[in-house]
Amino acid sequence: MQNSHIHTVFVCAAVLWLAGCATPATRQALVVDDTSFSAKNPYSVSVSASGGGETGAMDYTNISNENLAGAIKESIVKTGLFTSVVKSDDADYKLSVSLISMSKPMFGLDFKIDMEMAWSLVNTRTGEAVMRESIKSSHTATPSDAFVAATRVRLAVEGAAQSNIRQGLQKIAELSLN
Amino acid sequence: MIENYKSRFVIALLAVLVLLHGCAINRATSNIDPTTDLSSLKIFHVRKNIADTRGTNAIIEDKLAERGFRVSEAETGVDAIITYVDKWFWDITFYMLELTITVRDPKTDFPLASGNSYHTSLSRKSPEGMVDEVLTNIFFSEQKQGAENAK
Numbered sequence: 145m146q147n148s149h150i151h152t153v154f155v156c157a158a159v160l161w162l163a164g165c166a167t168p169a170t171r172q173a174l175v176v177d178d179t180s181f182s183a184k185n186p187y188s189v190s191v192s193a194s195g196g197g198e199t200g201a202m203d204y205t206n207i208s209n210e211n212l213a214g215a216i217k218e219s220i221v222k223t224g225l226f227t228s229v230v231k232s233d234d235a236d237y238k239l240s241v242s243l244i245s246m247s248k249p250m251f252g253l254d255f256k257i258d259m260e261m262a263w264s265l266v267n268t269r270t271g272e273a274v275m276r277e278s279i280k281s282s283h284t285a286t287p288s289d290a291f292v293a294a295t296r297v298r299l300a301v302e303g304a305a306q307s308n309i310r311q312g313l314q315k316i317a318e319l320s321l322n
Numbered sequence: 323m324i325e326n327y328k329s330r331f332v333i334a335l336l337a338v339l340v341l342l343h344g345c346a347i348n349r350a351t352s353n354i355d356p357t358t359d360l361s362s363l364k365i366f367h368v369r370k371n372i373a374d375t376r377g378t379n380a381i382i383e384d385k386l387a388e389r390g391f392r393v394s395e396a397e398t399g400v401d402a403i404i405t406y407v408d409k410w411f412w413d414i415t416f417y418m419l420e421l422t423i424t425v426r427d428p429k430t431d432f433p434l435a436s437g438n439s440y441h442t443s444l445s446r447k448s449p450e451g452m453v454d455e456v457l458t459n460i461f462f463s464e465q466k467q468g469a470e471n472a473k
Contacts, residue, residue, distance in 0.1 A: 194353045195436065242353045244433045245407060245422055262433040264357050273357040276432045 166294055168199035169207040173302035174215035176310045177222040181317035187236035189226040191217050195243035195261075204248045205298045207305055216241060219309055225317060237274075237321070238266045241312065244278070246301065255293075256284040257300040263312045265319070277315050281307035348445050352437035352459035360435060360461060363401040363425070365392040371406055378408045381453045382423065389457065403428050408452075413443040421452045425460065435460050 193213035199206040216239070217229045226237070240263075247258040259282065265275040283303030285296040354360060366386055370379040382404060383393045394400050403426045411419040424436040437456040441447050447455065 195351070197349065197351065238356075240356050242355065242433070242436070244353075244424055244436045248409075260433070262353075262355060262436075264355055266357060276355070276357065276427075276430065278426075278430070278432050 166199050166205045167298050169205060169211060169298060169302045169305060171211040171214045171218075173299075174207070174211065174219075174305045174309060175222065176219040176306060176313060179223055179310060179313070181223050181225050181313065183317040183319075184224050185226050185237075185316075185321050187226055187321060188228045188230045188234070189220065189237045189239050189265075190230055190232065190235035191220070191239045191241070193241050193243070205294070205301045206246075207243060207301065212241065212243065212305070215305075216309055216312075219313060223313060225313055233268065235268060238268050239316075240264045240266070246304070249297075254284050254286050255296050255300040256282060257297075257304040258282045259301075259304040259308055261308050261312065263315065265316060267321075274321065275315060275319060277312070279308050279311045279315070281305075281311060283307055348442075349438070349440040350455055350459055352435065352456075352463065354435040354460070355433070358434040360425070363391075363434075365394055365400045366402050366404050366425075367394045367397045367400045367428075368404045368406075369397070371408070374406075374408060376408070376410070376449070378406060378418075378421070378449060378453070381449055382406060382457075385450070385453045385457055389461065397428065400428050402426060402434060403431075408449075411443070413446075417443065417446040418449045418452050419446075421449075421456055423453075423456045423460065 191213050193209045193216065196207040196209040196212050198208055220226050220229050242262045244260040244262050247256070249255050249257070258280070260278060260280045263275060263277045263279055264273055266273050281304050283300050283306075285300035285303065287296070289299050290296045368379045368382050368386070386393050386404070397403060404423060405426060406421065406423045408418055409420040410416050419442065420438065420440045422436060422438045425434045426432060427434055437460040439447075439452050439455045439459075441452070
């Protein structure tokens with residue numbers, strides 16, 4: 145009797161534990177590779193990201209700075225927006241993207257994530273900020289996307305971030321860089 | 323009889339562990355746009371969040387004034403506009419779970435800097451403490467990007 149009691153508690157604990165297990169947004173899901181821009185800037189760019197964070201097991205899905213920067217770099221390469229993405233300060237342009245806010249719905253069937261990122265592009269030669277944009281995006285994940293709530297949240301976060309990256313790159317493509 | 327008590331003790335212990343797991347997460351982050359010089363900002367307007375029914379805007383105004391900044395009632399003629407999102411949670415009493423404060427360009431709404439504090443129940447802070455922590459991280463600390471200390 146007592147053993148079955150303890151067994152039940154262990155099962156409940158495991159269920160509660162697993163139900164709350166958040167997984168971080170993956171880099172690959174944020175990459176924009178379905179768009180090609182007519183603007184092909186003959187310059188190099190460096191990319192940095194901030195405002196993201198790690199995802200704890202009982203925390204909410206988050207985007208790490210490493211994954212955000214990595215996805216933007218890969219998107220730039222795939223869309224051909226700049227000639228090259230470099231690591232050093234020798235780049236012609238410096239792109240800084242900061243995750244400012246992300247809504248975190250806790251309950252519901254449909255999870256809608258609203259996100260805001262700050263995009264700034266600086267000409268490293270002149271020091272001039274050629275772009276400073278607040279870009280807002282959102283994405284909704286439904287039970288048809290994923291049955292498990294934690295997965296649905298991750299998909300919504302990834303969708304909102306990818307949409308933000310797409311809009312950010314589109315804004316850069318509209319600039320006349322020199 | 324003793325076995326029964328043992329069993330109840332184990333159940334209670336497990337229940338507490340499950341309930342408290344994740345209850346002591348502390349996170350404080352701030353980001354400053356690399357093209358921004360925050361030291362040039364002296365006059366602020368705090369834009370009240372329409373969802374705020376607890377007067378967090380007044381706390382932010384008071385804390386800015388304590389730090390020597392001027393707080394304006396109007397959105398015009400200021401160096402920056404402060405926006406915020408406060409999230410509250412209930413655990414015996416309501417407490418501020420998370421606070422994000424953003425410093426914005428008054429002309430373009432561009433986020434010049436932002437700070438976020440997240441304290442779960444066991445490490446909860448007063449609303450004044452949360453505002454203090456975020457403003458200190460934005461204006462008086464080295465940039466902390468994604469810094470966290472989850473316990």
